[in-house]
Amino acid sequence: MESLPVLRRCAWQSRRRATSPLFLDFLAPSTLHRYQCRHASTDPGSPGSSKPRYVLSKKQREFLDSALRVNQAGELAATLIYKAQTPQVVRSHPHLRPLMKHMYDQEAGHFKTFNQLIAKHEIRPTAMYPVWEVAATFLGWSTAALGREAAMACTEAVETEIGSHYNDQVREILSWEADAQRRGEELDEELKEMLSTFRRIRDEELEHLDHAVANDAKEAKPYDPLVDVIRLGCRTAIKISEKV
Amino acid sequence: MAVFIPDKPPLTEPPTNYLNHVLLSEFRFLHREIQSTILTASLPHIPSHGFTLKSLTLGARDAGFLDVSVQLLPRAEFDLILFWLASRRGLLRANVEEGALFQRIAAETGVSDLGVEERVKALVLERLRMNSDVRGVWQDALAQMSLLSHIPLALNELHALSSDILSLAGDTSVDSAWYTRRLAVAAVYASADVVMTRDPTPDLTETTAFVQRRFEDRDALAAKMQGVGECVGLLGSTAVGVGRSWGLKI
16 A cells, blocks of 8 residues: 555656656747757767767757758758869860769768758758759859869869868867866767768868869869859858857 | 756755755745646536636646645646647657557458558547547637637647647658658647547547548648659759750869
8 A cells, every 4th residue: 555655656656757758749849849859869978988978059959950950951052063163174174074073972871971960950051942953053054164164163162161161060060078077977879970070071171172173173274263252152151050 | 757857956056046946946846736637627528517717626626726826827727628638749759759659540340560651640539539538618718728828828739739640650850841741740739639520429530531531631731742743853853954964074
């Protein structure tokens, strides 16, 4: 008989546990729900390590959302630029075929990586998706029409912007890591993996930049206005994709 | 009890601020707990009293609060409606994640595994069935939601529902389809919601048929759009190909 109150308390608690997400889902619809599904894959305090896991604040999660959104849009644009450039560049300079294919394949790989990340974390893709598709195809096509040097200058400008953009993201995640260390906590496995992915992709983008410069990007005429306009366009596109 | 984690204060802040911060979070948490207790207790009164202050007052009494505590809910009836919507959405998620909804439906229809489209349809119907108890009072709720000041929150909830339905169904579109698919599901659900308030059949046969027709319409429209897109793309690439074969540098 004396176990009855205990039983009742257990039942009460288990019912509370079962229903509490429903209450809070209403009261904090966006943050809580996202928090739950974001970390569904890795449970708090993985058994291997004794350190507590570093919990991201709302602002940090928003940063990560917009970073992944921008990266996906950027890789979409990059694949389309190379795809539009390849036929014209290869036609006049057949020896560039392997290089163009190599760069395109790498960009397609990056695009796939970010598509998976976006789908996994249920992040909204940018609303400007169709606009970027058209703009990137036009950019690739028009610079290739200006010749090999202009096409390479376009690559140089785009990869410079993208490389520094990835660098900013890596720096931000590293600052979280430092913060976590000061608190005696540990970054989520997934974040660590993301950090190494970002680093790898940044290095590959900068490798494209080197290829472009090696293939007379600096000979493009008119070099300065062309590169400046493309870089400005990239920065604007990044700013827009962060928001919408 | 849900895990309660106060927002992390920066390390540099003095301890008094941290105490304030924790107290404030505690207070907010308590406030939310009372709100949700009253709202939860009001749910059983909805079929008989509708989405009204009466239901809220009865719920507050059931939960052991004074009648006046209804004032903790600044939007009154609309809070009850939002709570209804959000809690049904949570229930839908729980049905799928714990109740094995898809396996049940697959067993009923005799297919081994449901595709994304069938899952979306099943989820929409399942969600509509959750509203069948409040069918009689649902028009009032729809009227409340269509008030100008309530539209943003109502639309927000509709978006959350369609987003949940698609992610539970395993949709992984990461381009503009992300937007169009959510729009389509939201449109089908919202129109079926209105149709259901006038559906006299006890097991929602008319509504089910309506949803079926809307999904067929959507498929037809999607096929047309895809056809037009492919045609334009083909024409474009043909034009460029012809130009290149003439030796144009394009």
